[in-house]
Amino acid sequence: MSKERLVVAVVGATGAVGREMLKTLEGRDFPAAEVIPFASARSAGSKVPFRDGELTVRELTEDCFTGIDIALFSAGGSTSEKFAPHAAKAGCVVIDNSSAWRMDARCPLVVPEVNPHHLEAHNGIIANPNCSTIQMVVALKPLHDAARIKRVIVSTYQAVSGTGQKAIDELDRQVRQMFNMMEPEVQVYPHRIAFNCLPHIDVFLDNDYTKEEMKMVHETVKIMDDPSVKVTATCVRVPVFYGHSESVNIETEKKLTARDARAILSQAPGVQVYDNPGQKMYPMPIDAAGEDATFVGRIREDETIENGLNLWIVADNIRKGAALNAVQIAEELIDRDLVAVRDTTVFLK
Amino acid sequence: MSKERLVVAVVGATGAVGREMLKTLEGRDFPAAEVIPFASARSAGSKVPFRDGELTVRELTEDCFTGIDIALFSAGGSTSEKFAPHAAKAGCVVIDNSSAWRMDARCPLVVPEVNPHHLEAHNGIIANPNCSTIQMVVALKPLHDAARIKRVIVSTYQAVSGTGQKAIDELDRQVRQMFNMMEPEVQVYPHRIAFNCLPHIDVFLDNDYTKEEMKMVHETVKIMDDPSVKVTATCVRVPVFYGHSESVNIETEKKLTARDARAILSQAPGVQVYDNPGQKMYPMPIDAAGEDATFVGRIREDETIENGLNLWIVADNIRKGAALNAVQIAEELIDRDLVAVRDTTVFLK
Numbered sequence: 001m002s003k004e005r006l007v008v009a010v011v012g013a014t015g016a017v018g019r020e021m022l023k024t025l026e027g028r029d030f031p032a033a034e035v036i037p038f039a040s041a042r043s044a045g046s047k048v049p050f051r052d053g054e055l056t057v058r059e060l061t062e063d064c065f066t067g068i069d070i071a072l073f074s075a076g077g078s079t080s081e082k083f084a085p086h087a088a089k090a091g092c093v094v095i096d097n098s099s100a101w102r103m104d105a106r107c108p109l110v111v112p113e114v115n116p117h118h119l120e121a122h123n124g125i126i127a128n129p130n131c132s133t134i135q136m137v138v139a140l141k142p143l144h145d146a147a148r149i150k151r152v153i154v155s156t157y158q159a160v161s162g163t164g165q166k167a168i169d170e171l172d173r174q175v176r177q178m179f180n181m182m183e184p185e186v187q188v189y190p191h192r193i194a195f196n197c198l199p200h201i202d203v204f205l206d207n208d209y210t211k212e213e214m215k216m217v218h219e220t221v222k223i224m225d226d227p228s229v230k231v232t233a234t235c236v237r238v239p240v241f242y243g244h245s246e247s248v249n250i251e252t253e254k255k256l257t258a259r260d261a262r263a264i265l266s267q268a269p270g271v272q273v274y275d276n277p278g279q280k281m282y283p284m285p286i287d288a289a290g291e292d293a294t295f296v297g298r299i300r301e302d303e304t305i306e307n308g309l310n311l312w313i314v315a316d317n318i319r320k321g322a323a324l325n326a327v328q329i330a331e332e333l334i335d336r337d338l339v340a341v342r343d344t345t346v347f348l349k
Numbered sequence: 350m351s352k353e354r355l356v357v358a359v360v361g362a363t364g365a366v367g368r369e370m371l372k373t374l375e376g377r378d379f380p381a382a383e384v385i386p387f388a389s390a391r392s393a394g395s396k397v398p399f400r401d402g403e404l405t406v407r408e409l410t411e412d413c414f415t416g417i418d419i420a421l422f423s424a425g426g427s428t429s430e431k432f433a434p435h436a437a438k439a440g441c442v443v444i445d446n447s448s449a450w451r452m453d454a455r456c457p458l459v460v461p462e463v464n465p466h467h468l469e470a471h472n473g474i475i476a477n478p479n480c481s482t483i484q485m486v487v488a489l490k491p492l493h494d495a496a497r498i499k500r501v502i503v504s505t506y507q508a509v510s511g512t513g514q515k516a517i518d519e520l521d522r523q524v525r526q527m528f529n530m531m532e533p534e535v536q537v538y539p540h541r542i543a544f545n546c547l548p549h550i551d552v553f554l555d556n557d558y559t560k561e562e563m564k565m566v567h568e569t570v571k572i573m574d575d576p577s578v579k580v581t582a583t584c585v586r587v588p589v590f591y592g593h594s595e596s597v598n599i600e601t602e603k604k605l606t607a608r609d610a611r612a613i614l615s616q617a618p619g620v621q622v623y624d625n626p627g628q629k630m631y632p633m634p635i636d637a638a639g640e641d642a643t644f645v646g647r648i649r650e651d652e653t654i655e656n657g658l659n660l661w662i663v664a665d666n667i668r669k670g671a672a673l674n675a676v677q678i679a680e681e682l683i684d685r686d687l688v689a690v691r692d693t694t695v696f697l698k
């Protein structure tokens with residue numbers, strides 16, 4: 001298939017990630033002949049900006065995928081579960097940003113800098129990992145290759161945009177209400193997020209970890225393709241609009257000095273080392289917002305064990321954590337000539 | 350000495366912690382015959398509220414301590430370094446909230462729930478630990494007693510009030526400026542704090558850790574009186590006004606289940622277990638603000654090692670992290686009949 005004839009759909013085009021997907025396709029000059037935005041019936045007919053003009057949002061239906069080569073989904077887990085199989089059945093390759101397919105053995109879970117080769121075996125549905133996982137594995141994979149990571153202890157500082165546009169609006173509204181002596185309304189999160197920290201992202205599971213925390217545990221293993229990497233996570237929402245930060249402690253088999261880690265990460269794809277404490281230079285969400293790179297700083301040897309390192313990892317959760325990673329997967333599919341569903345009956349007979 | 354005849358000074362009475370010290374003395378009905386606020390010449394003559402009236406702030410001088418039994422200092426390290434020895438020389442017991450004396454072998458570093466017996470050997474200057482350390486050791490000591498903690502990995506989420514009133518004002522001002530389409534001014538911190546995370550608290554040291562991070566390492570060992578407890582820390586400022594949060598991972602010698610830890614902490618002095626994920630109950634800075642307790646929740650077994658636990662610890666950094674802890678030390682001195690300086694020449698001949 002010629003790259004110039006690709007038809008690309010964005011499903012969930014009116015959401016925070018969907019809009020960023022459109023911007024990313026445009027900004028990277030993605031080789032699409034046509035880009036078609038889809039959303040639920042409620043949003044169908046509305047306009048979304050694209051290139052010099054606007055696109056009219058179409059209604060997502062089970063039979064809307066005929067003639068579409070790649071569909072970037074960001075419309076929530078239940079929409080993905082319902083519609084992605086119909087897309088694959090129609091020969092359209094789905095790159096799905098929800099958690100619906102991530103741990104499904106039939107679906108590769110891909111971060112292009114880390115495991116692009118997993119795409120070779122795709123069956124029509126490819127999963128985009130969780131935002132917190134993506135930025136962590138981009139930074140950890142090169143260290144794993146150099147020294148084998150045995151254990152990861154991560155605490156996150158996650159922006160409200162990870163929840164979507166309504167959470168961005170909620171933080172904005174609560175702050176305005178408080179600064180106008182009004183009671184802040186709590187709608188999206190279970191508690192106020194303005195000037196607060198919520199150690200609760202996604203639902204709680206039986207083991208008292210949240211689903212977000214266990215995503216970091218399981219997705220890391222699947223992407224790194226190495227069950228010997230043990231991860232434990234505490235995920236926290238903070239009153240930041242864009243950009244997830246992570247305090248990451250790793251234990252490696254081989255010793256890595258902070259200097260070694262800096263040298264390795266300086267060469268790593270998708271990573272930008274930003275680590276000059278003397279100049280007060282370290283990654284921060286306000287700097288990472290709008291950027292493609294995963295920023296790594298505060299690289300320090302952990303003196304409590306033989307082979308330990310502390311890192312501070314920051315990325316734009318909507319870009320590298322979602323839209324950009326999905327578009328990079330699409331680009332990788334094109335480069336590897338994988339924009340086709342070999343067997344259209346894997347998900348729906 | 351009769352409790353009713355105690356004269357208590359608050360040095361730095363116009364600052365965020367100084368004002369909280371006055372409130373705490375009042376709220377706990379501290380047995381002082383007289384409370385005298387001191388500050389620099391600049392603030393001398395101003396009034397601070399106390400009980401039903403006001404107190405006039407006096408100028409801090411080297412010879413102002415005659416007749417004062419206990420001085421609660423919260424006026425910064427250099428003021429403490431200069432004036433605390435004069436207080437001790439005058440027979441006045443100093444409880445100092447700065448970092449000036451914490452690692453001095455002549456000074457006990459005390460959290461009353463953890464090591465009140467260290468007060469017995471005081472020489473006139475007693476150090477109040479760093480806010481982040483206090484709340485951590487209050488929660489960890491009972492677990493250490495039960496199962497011996499070998500290693501602690503902590504990531505903090507620290508409120509701006511830890512920096513003082515001017516940082517509270519800075520977060521407030523930056524948010525207002527941004528919501529009024531103005532460029533936020535950066536004065537107190539090296540970068541904007543509004544809607545941001547700053548992985549930088551206190552100054553950077555030669556090992557690329559911050560002084561705040563190394564305080565948690567060294568103070569924990571001194572308070573717990575056990576050099577076998579290894580701590581590594583990443584300290585982060587978040588846009589929260591009051592209340593420090595900490596994501597703490599511990600490795601113990603003996604196995605503790607989450608249930609064990611919950612049971613132990615439920616009985617621990619100064620600790621309130623707040624851990625019911627099903628009910629969306631977990632500690633948060635907005636709930637901890639204004640409270641005396643150290644709140645512990647999100648108690649989970651860390652499956653990556655044999656004997657590991659994850660905890661989420663939150664406390665009011667101005668109360669338990671500073672003012673309350675200092676007043677509790679004063680109360681402990683009274684109970685133990687230690688309101689006297691045995692040798693007034695230890696710090697100044």
